[in-house]
Amino acid sequence: MRSVTILVDVQNIYYTCREAYQRNFDYNAFWRQVSADRTVVKAIAYAIDRGDEKQRQFQNILRAIGFEVKLKPFIQRADGSAKGDWDVGITIDAIEYGQRSDVLVLASGDGDFALLAETLITKYLTEVEIYGVAGLTAQALSNAASRFIAIEEPLLLPK
16 A cells, blocks of 8 residues: 655645636545545644634644644735745645655645645655646646646535
């Protein structure tokens, strides 16, 4: 059985699915698809903590599926902009766990991860599967991946 590490950029997936489909991502269907015939080494969902009850319930659902949930506080700047970026944390975990896995699955459309995908593939010989919304995933990221899997109907919750 092949081993897999599963990493999800929760904010990126939430906003791209909402923009493209006005629907939410189906984490249960995703888990079934990416873990089928594979041993899960690590599964982490990276999210921003705004401290509301609905979010806590969602985070508990992710944990029940099998994800470790890593949270960063939501930071509202004085100028009105917001910060809540997990790129460095995702990269560190991807290298740590990805080099111990046959496959690294990253759910994100963020082009900043293209270099990460290239490094895992060339330096650690880890296959990299990117799950992202077609048209909203950076071309550099989908090009760098071993495989790009478009998030569409089977991976979306009903309206």
